[in-house]
Amino acid sequence: MILAMDVIANNTVKADINLNILRQMEKDLDMDEKISILFLIADDYANAFTDIFNLFQKAKTEDSYMIIDYVRQYPNNWEDKVLESLCVLNNQEVIRKLKLSFENLDLQYAPNFTFYSKSINIVAKCLYRLCESLNESEQKLLLSYVKSDIPNYKSLLDDVDYLELHMLYWMQIKYMTISKDQNHNMEKLLKHLEKFKDLKIISLNLEKFENRLHVDIHGKTGANDKNYVHSNFPTEPSLAENNKEKIQIINNGLCVIINQKSFGREYETRLGTDADCINLSKTFKAFGFQVKIYKNLKRKEMIETIKNIPKDYGNKYDCLLLCILSHGYKGGVISSDEKEVSLEEIEGAVCCMELKDVIKIVVVQACQGKTRGSINNCLTTDGLSDSVLQLKDVRQFTKFLLFISTIQGFVSIRHMEQGSWFIQEFCDVFKTYGNQLSFLECARKIIKSMREKSAIKDGTQIAQLPEIRNYRLDSDFQLMTATASVL
Numbered sequence: 001m002i003l004a005m006d007v008i009a010n011n012t013v014k015a016d017i018n019l020n021i022l023r024q025m026e027k028d029l030d031m032d033e034k035i036s037i038l039f040l041i042a043d044d045y046a047n048a049f050t051d052i053f054n055l056f057q058k059a060k061t062e063d064s065y066m067i068i069d070y071v072r073q074y075p076n077n078w079e080d081k082v083l084e085s086l087c088v089l090n091n092q093e094v095i096r097k098l099k100l101s102f103e104n105l106d107l108q109y110a111p112n113f114t115f116y117s118k119s120i121n122i123v124a125k126c127l128y129r130l131c132e133s134l135n136e137s138e139q140k141l142l143l144s145y146v147k148s149d150i151p152n153y154k155s156l157l158d159d160v161d162y163l164e165l166h167m168l169y170w171m172q173i174k175y176m177t178i179s180k181d182q183n184h185n186m187e188k189l190l191k192h193l194e195k196f197k198d199l200k201i202i203s204l205n206l207e208k209f210e211n212r213l214h215v216d217i218h219g220k221t222g223a224n225d226k227n228y229v230h231s232n233f234p235t236e237p238s239l240a241e242n243n244k245e246k247i248q249i250i251n252n253g254l255c256v257i258i259n260q261k262s263f264g265r266e267y268e269t270r271l272g273t274d275a276d277c278i279n280l281s282k283t284f285k286a287f288g289f290q291v292k293i294y295k296n297l298k299r300k301e302m303i304e305t306i307k308n309i310p311k312d313y314g315n316k317y318d319c320l321l322l323c324i325l326s327h328g329y330k331g332g333v334i335s336s337d338e339k340e341v342s343l344e345e346i347e348g349a350v351c352c353m354e355l356k357d358v359i360k361i362v363v364v365q366a367c368q369g370k371t372r373g374s375i376n377n378c379l380t381t382d383g384l385s386d387s388v389l390q391l392k393d394v395r396q397f398t399k400f401l402l403f404i405s406t407i408q409g410f411v412s413i414r415h416m417e418q419g420s421w422f423i424q425e426f427c428d429v430f431k432t433y434g435n436q437l438s439f440l441e442c443a444r445k446i447i448k449s450m451r452e453k454s455a456i457k458d459g460t461q462i463a464q465l466p467e468i469r470n471y472r473l474d475s476d477f478q479l480m481t482a483t484a485s486v487l
Contacts, residue, residue: 017079017098019068025082026065028094032162034059034066036089039164040120040128041081043074045178049168053156056165080119088125123178123186123206130193130202131163138196139163145192150175247438248359248477253289253319256309257281260326262296264338267327275419276325276365283427284321287434287479299335303349310354319359319477322350325423328366328412343402343469351397359477361439364404365420367411368467400472403443407467413455422466425449430479438476443468 026034035056042048051073055066071078083105086095092102117125134142143166147153154169170176177185186206193203259277261270281291290313294305306322324346327334332342343364350360405422406412414420429445437445447466454463
């Protein structure tokens, strides 16, 4: 088995943190940061309130170490939990004092990615984001809403301003629940969050967890890391659940493939990418798509090629499928001249007024970070200035979907002869089901199949999970087998 991953050298961070170091760290933390860290690393949310509130009360009257006292009581994997919490809090000052790279920790723990968490409870992370998103008056307003539902609200919390402590109390009395076995219930809280117009995204994320749309995947994060990555994802993120609208039939389409195989000095040749390119070409020619292939484009050439699609090929087609096969980094891909091209910039180039009525699907095969399984001689990877989008007319950004081979912060696996896991599965599913199922139903099958796919090499388990982002389709659609038209 010859596997590769589309990213450069791994920078998985290992930190030797003991209680003495934690004591020094805690001296640099404010009370609100200590509460937030304890909230994030809590071991049993149904019973955490009493322990953490007692530590809070003790710290008000004497010189104590709240986090140290807590991890002594609950020592399981506390080092990883504290490090990940510092990343979520974006406390770069403390991380620098540990002589660690914040950038590397950010890649390892992916704290800004909504549906990933290595050690802490993913729903707790989302609730922390909620706390941070509310200003003081909004927090008080939310508390008033919740207190109206709870008779005999605990009086000891009357003068407590830390919303996380209140949330722990809500969990203790089962007003809402989050748990290790993923039995989450936040229906009552979500009812009140609907009243805050700026919390729509957080509310939607919490609703997905509350509806139990999640799975577990496992993979390792470094050559010496014995801990498995733990991730929770909505089963079908943003895939228009229960969409009963009429499905549009695609009668003609355009498939543009940008195949980046050869680079300069820093990035390796992407062996196996030609197999992906051929596979995509054959698959979509069978559905009557015109197929155009571009190879080894420099940064300027890549952007111009995408922007010129309506000029070069018009817009008299139902669907544009833009496939980019390259090395990548967190948030973008690499051009053949080894320059970064952000996903945002690609989206801005393809979402133009000329194509506003065309379904636009961007499929990206590239790494989106450096977190990965252990790599030996048989395994390698795909990867190592975003432009500001000027939104002239929001209509040009409709009918758009971005399908990426891996989630943010993670590598993407490529067989150096057969092609990448994602593109192989993408083509296999559409060849088998493309004229029977809608696009989004096929996407579900791809994600489900990729969850179950793994490779074990010398005791190392490697896994990958695709991600759908920027979902703005107004209806689902279906491909139909037809005589191909080739450019």
